[in-house]
Amino acid sequence: GAGVSQSPSNKVTEKGKDVELRCDPISGHTALYWYRQSLGQGLEFLIYFQGNSAPDKSGLPSDRFSAERTGGSVSTLTIQRTQQEDSAVYLCASSSTRLQEQYFGPGTRLTVT
Amino acid sequence: QKEVEQDPGPLSVPEGAIVSLNCTYSNSAFQYFMWYRQYSRKGPELLMYTYSSGNKEDGRFTAQVDKSSKYISLFIRDSQPSDSATYLCASNAGNNRKLIWGLGTSLAVNP
Numbered sequence: 001g002a003g004v005s006q007s008p009s010n011k012v013t014e015k016g017k018d019v020e021l022r023c024d025p026i027s028g029h030t031a032l033y034w035y036r037q038s039l040g041q042g043l044e045f046l047i048y049f050q051g052n053s054a055p056d057k058s059g060l061p062s063d064r065f066s067a068e069r070t071g072g073s074v075s076t077l078t079i080q081r082t083q084q085e086d087s088a089v090y091l092c093a094s095s096s097t098r099l100q101e102q103y104f105g106p107g108t109r110l111t112v113t
Numbered sequence: 114q115k116e117v118e119q120d121p122g123p124l125s126v127p128e129g130a131i132v133s134l135n136c137t138y139s140n141s142a143f144q145y146f147m148w149y150r151q152y153s154r155k156g157p158e159l160l161m162y163t164y165s166s167g168n169k170e171d172g173r174f175t176a177q178v179d180k181s182s183k184y185i186s187l188f189i190r191d192s193q194p195s196d197s198a199t200y201l202c203a204s205n206a207g208n209n210r211k212l213i214w215g216l217g218t219s220l221a222v223n224p
Contacts, residue, residue, distance in 0.1 A: 004156070033211075040121070042216035043157070043201065056211060091156050100145045100205060100212060104156030 002026065004105035006092050012111045013082055021077045021108045025094030032075050033095075033102060034067055038088040046090075049075060082112045116140050119202055119215030128224050132189040136202035136215045139183065143204040143213075146178050148187045151199045151217065160200075161187065192222045 005024045013019050025032050034046040045059040049069045060066070064083075069075040079086055089109050093102040119136045126132055134148075145164055149157035161176040163169045169176045177186040185202050201217040 040216075043214040045211055045214075048211055093156070099210075100147055100162060100203075101159055102157075102212070104158065106154075106156050 004092055004094055004103050006090075006105035006108050008108060009106065010109045010111075012113060015084060015112055016081055018078065018080045019082055019110065021079075021090050021092075021110070023075045023077070023092030023094075023105060025073060025075070025092070026103055027073075029094035029096050029103070030072065031095045031099055032069060033093045034075070034077050035091045035093065036088045037091055037107070041088075043091070046077070079110075082110075084112050086110060087112045114139060115215075116213045117202060117204055117215045119218055121216050121218060123219040123221060125221045125223060126192055128192060128194060128222055130192050130222070132187075132192050132196070132220060132222075134187040134189075134200050134202075134218050134220070136185040137183055138185065138204050138213075140204075140206065140213070141180075141183070142206040143183075144207065145205050146176070146185050147203045147212070148174075148176055148185075149201045149203060151201060153198075157201055194222050194224050197221050 007022045032049040036044045047067050048056040051072050064080045067077045089107040091107045093104045095102045117138045148161040150160045151157040163176045166178050166180045173190045175188040199217040199219050202215040203212040205212050
């Protein structure tokens with residue numbers, strides 16, 4: 001079946017612009033996660049959705065970052081007024097009842113110039 | 114101190130070698146231990162999943178957890194060039210808790 005998909009695969013934006021990153025989880029997966037991965041920094045947790053609600057937003061680095069999930073499916077991560085330090089690969093993952101078994105998308109590579 | 118520590122490497126071995134990858138963790142409440150593999154420019158994929166202490170084997174891969182020393186290991190037998198990737202360990206305390214990730218170890222298996 002279809003895996004997790006993310007779009008766009010690459011995004012180059014100018015400092016100060018807003019960007020939207022999209023994640024389509026595996027059908028039927030109720031849990032959805034956003035991570036950020038920078039070179040040499042490992043996976044940085046951003047936010048976790050269970051259905052449409054976000055019980056854990058503790059990883060969002062600033063109020064410029066927000067995320068929503070609609071219909072228990074697609075999720076959008078929005079970064080407002082992008083900064084150069086936002087440049088990273090943004091990964092989305094989904095899981096069903098066993099939350100440790102996460103299925104990742106290919107990521108969106110964001111470059112802020 | 115990070116809750117999950119992992120040597121980033123890089124680790125370089127000849128084809129056919131036995132590879133040992135390791136992590137340590139500090140939270141004694143951790144019960145679930147995972148190894149993910151990440152190829153370059155791809156998302157991580159789950160390789161091994163272990164609950165509590167003990168060994169788990171899957172083909173050429175063996176995951177080992179020693180809760181007394183808070184030590185997690187992944188062994189790869191008869192390593193292949195296709196095993197070249199970054200290996201991330203992850204753990205959590207329960208099914209409703211977020212995963213805590215190691216930084217990943219970069220492995221290169223040379224033909």
